[in-house]
Amino acid sequence: MSHWQRAAAAAGTRLGKWPALAAWVLLAFVGVTLGGRLDSVTTDEQTAWLPGDAESTRAVALAETAFPDDGGEPLIVVYARPGGITETDTAAVASDLTALSTLAAPGSDVPPPIPSDDGEALMLVVPVPPEAIAEDAVDVTLAAAKEAVAAGLPAGLDAKLTGPVAGEADFGAAFDALDGALMAVTAGVVAILLLITYRSPLLLLLPLGSVALASQLSNAIVYLLAKTTGMVVNPQNSGILTVLVFGVGTDYALLLISRYREELRRHPDAYSAMRVALPRSLPAILASAGTVVLAMLVLVFADLNSTASLGPVAAIGVACGMLAMVTLLPALLVLCGRRVFWPLVPAYDPAHQGGAAPSRLWSGVARFVGSRPRTVWITTALGLAALTIGVTSLSGGLGSGDVFTTKPDSVRGQELLAVHYPAGASQPVEIYVPAGQATAASAAVEGTPGVADMLEAETSADGSWVRLSALLADDPGGTAAENVVLRIRSNVHGVAPDSLVGGTTASNLDIDETMDHDLALVIPLVLLVVGLVLVVLLRAVVAPLLLLASVVLSFGSALGGTGLLLKALGHNKIDGTMVLMGFLFLVALGVDYTIFLMSRAREEAAVHGHRDGMLRALTTTGGVITSAGIVLAATFCVLAVMPVVFMLQIGVVVAVGVLLDTLVVRSLLVPALSLDVGRATWWPGRLARGDRAPATPVRELSRTG
Template sequence: MGAAPSITTPRRRRRAVPWVFLGLWIVVLALASPFAAKLSDVQKDRPVDYLPASADSTEVAKIQDQLPGGEATELVLVYHRDGGLTPADRETAGKQIAEIAGAHKLVAEPKGVPSKDGTTLMYPVASTEPGQDEEKRDALVNDVRDVARDEGGLSVDVGGGGAFDTDASEVYNALGGPLLYTTAGVVALLLILIYRSPFLWLVPLAVAGVADYFAMAAAYGLNQAFGTSVSGQSSGIMTILVFGAGTDYALLLVARYREELRRIEQPYDAMVAALRGCGPAVLASSGTVAAGLLCLLAADLNSSRGMGPLGTVGVLSALVAMLTLLPAVLVLLGRRVFWPLIPAYGSAPKQRRSLFAAMGSSAGRRPFTVLASGAVLLGALALGAFNLPGSLKQEDSFTKTPDSVAAMETLAAAYPERGTQPITVMTPAGDALGALAEIRGTKGVVGAEKGRTAKGWTEISVLASSAPETPGETATIKALRDGLDGSYVGGSSAQQLDLKDTNSRDRALVVPLVLAAVLLVLVALLRSLVAPLLLLAAVVAVWGASLGIAGLVLEPLLGFEGTDPGLGLLSFVFLVALGVDYGIFLMHRMREESLKGAEPGAAALTALRTTGGVIASAGLVLAATFAVLTNMPLVQLVELGFVIAVGVLLDTFLVRTYLVTSASVALGRKVWWPGPLSRPRPAAPAAPEADRVRVPSP
């Protein structure tokens, strides 16, 4: 009787631990709920929230915010009739403009500018009513659109920077719900196919949902504490990462847990063994992703710099949930959660000739041939990157044509000889007259007018002789910046130019930082230099091949006229950080087998055979979550989702299975250099003759 407490007490404690974790998560969610609901309130999608922190166009936007009325909302009303405008059309346009001027405070009286062919009449309109308030800006644009209606064959479109920002904002604000539901649906479908269980798939999916809710609260906290920018793009990517990376961690943990349940009777003990086995790999995996994403803090581009902390919050939230809440729920549900494929204690899994065993065998027989063939294939695919279209223009940013883009297209066709989108110059008020004369004398400028003066600055609106976002207008913007001392040149076209230039600088700075950060984490985990360098070389090759495939698809097949300037940097960060995940899963298991005494070749093939299925499942889930972005209405999101999804699939089914395994077999123990595993094991001493025991044959 006296021994009973010593046996039952540990059991009771083991039973209590999962309930403790479950209770803690309920408390955490209750505390986080008010903050998670406020994340959408701090989401900003104004151009200044995406612009480079140190660029001229950013300074212009900041100064405009200080002027009376704040940043002006610039619109262009475009009246068009294919056969030529009639007097009645011009009268209709005049009435609509008068109604708009009577209802809103405009910066100046609108003046119509007819096209040379007589088919189009444009009215530039600017108002400071909305200031920095996005809701007021959208209300102004929508009110103007309500007044400017088509009549009797006369088409009326509202364009300009303000209208474009409103259309983009509506898209970003609409991303949250569809993106979350579509991502959850895709993950649910894949988990059902992977687990072949009517219940098991619900557990990791529900835990991922909890992690996403917690990440939203944490992201709001970062915004309030440190001013971290939150945009529709960054919050959407955060959700993708929570579900994608979180499900990957769940797949690895559940697979190891199922394995341990066959040899350990109690679910609690089996889960402890599973966490000890795969926990280091999951921690290192999340560490590489977090380290890579945090390198984006060094970027000058506001949108990239804000995405780093939010992405890190998403990955770490998924990690914490999958290593605490998921194990607790699985232990409480017991073996029955795996029904109908319940792993019975003492049973052995069915031995089947798996695809990955066959792939490993072929890689093991001819490692150099496989490695060379794969390298040639990836190199050939990477050549397609030279076919990528140029920088994405504003009018090409939507997969469907909104009103603002239709207006820009009409203007480009009707006014090929002049600019239709003003360039904004902010100059010190004391030098305004001299600056105005300098601007009017600049090559490529057809007109310049003084605007508001306040806070020591004067706003000058400039029209170029070239169409927006053309080489001619770009040359004009650069000439203005070179010729005006102490002034700033901004506006929509200048913003696009700054985005392109800053992305190039950020890429040169952030890419080496990401490689160094990921390399340090891999060296610490694998205790080797060769294996981490092998994994990094593999993911860089995957990135190049993915961009090459994009070059063969985006414009020729999908009809996209340009690529987002940030595509190269963001796809690199995500593919390197996320792609190394699968290398960690494989190499960590390979190292585990080597520590048990397996020869390098056998260890590599065993690691592939045991983790190949999990890596394939995880890769499919991660690729599918990013592929959800290809259904979004913004071209930059479609391009990013396509490149990452293709890269993950290449990494999963070619690089990890064939190339990394082949390289490991070819290198042998050198793959672990300079660690202790790189040195041959000393031969065991032969047993003395007297100690040998003769075992009779049956």
């Protein structure tokens, strides 16, 4: 045991546990005090996600300078009656106009109702001031608007609130309603799985409490970073942080507790057992956490701010989870002693000198893999490759109506608006043109296919800029609308090179283009970083190449399986963010289990030879790694309770990928492939030059530990 391992294991000693517990009391105070403030620094504004040189971002900056008093954000009310609007309906809408005028920005008037061409709808556009739609005021504003619209609404007249204000409020409400619920559901899932794994009602409280404190501490650190550095944190990142800390923290707890329980059978007291268990668990835990942290930090090279910020956010979460499991949890375990495992308390047995008794299940798996390794890995690889065909079930074009798993009022309002007006009427494309080129630019916009109508042009106070507003025929959140914006930019820049095209659809387009760039940059970097970590850990080159190939195949099959599931759920429209996040989490988290397997295989191979070492590693690590994988998959499944499609998709792809990686890739593909390649797996390390011990027949593995 090295000096650093002894020092790191101090939290599990008689004297070391007290400083560790005292330190965590202070950290808990910080976490509880500041962790709850994370929501105050989160933002879901798309322009905050984009780099400063994106065209839509520059358009926003220009608007704030040239059009500072533009009347605020539009709150849109759509009224519709099949068969045509009646006089009674018109009078009711006029009454609503008067009532809603009290919500309008000072100095701004609510324009008269806009009738639809089919005569079946009316639309009110209320310019709401920024202070009325701030986080602490938007609910009051929308409640007042809904009350005004509902009062005196004629029977048979449908009325819905939509537009940017209502849409952003629904998006924020989806996360606000689940702030506490997400942690509660995640903790509940972890508690149930720990209870099933250890069947001890007392034991589950220690890792659960430790990971909960780690979660609060990570929230506090992220809050301080966002507050002091301006780091962008969106609600999705905040939700992923909670699930990630619970998932990886519980994984590390399972690894430690499994080893500690075994050592309790070999040692008379908890301190002696922990003195062995913690140092021997540390290398695997630190290697796992280090790999995940480094992979996450690669995201800082992304151009999309929301993606770049997820890197440090996730890295902080993993680091806090690891820190709690190697300091706080050991101190709590030795403080409680072996009775924490009640009613299945591991008894001290001086004659127990070997490792854990081999599992019949995993001994059987080892015999199966060892009997025909080439057949096993080829069959497994073909099966995973076949599953990748499910990727064809996925499609792009995630529109504004596809963002939620249910349909809030803003989405229903957008659908109602699209029936009677141009679908883009709620979110016009804004084109800022130098005044001298406005006429030519206006003609270029009007002549662009996909532009349904143009609103009246506005001139800046100094007369140097003109703002043109174009209504699109397509859903402003869809791919078709983004293609129209591309054409608008091409046409306008041809006659007015200094013009800027902005608006919600333009922001979506810039996000998609930036995401495509990030995908091409981040994915190779993540593979490179993980590959280098594997080379260092395994002291080989061939093994890391085999593992990286298995990771890529595993991700493809996970994406295919996810496509089939999402299509069945009706949420198979995705964007680049889902692909990048899914790849990152699956590579960083999934490779952990292979690291645990191959690290153990390397240790065993040094004593028993390559073949026996691999099969022994598979037998001894199978149970705990499978349990850890199931826990991690289950925690990410919790994201499915969130009413946001992106979070559901991330939860499904990570859960499917982790289960495939745990049950198929790590259990069958990697061991079988390593056996088929032989000791060259460890090239150029010393293990590649020859086995250290004669091979044991596969049938004998079930009787060795």
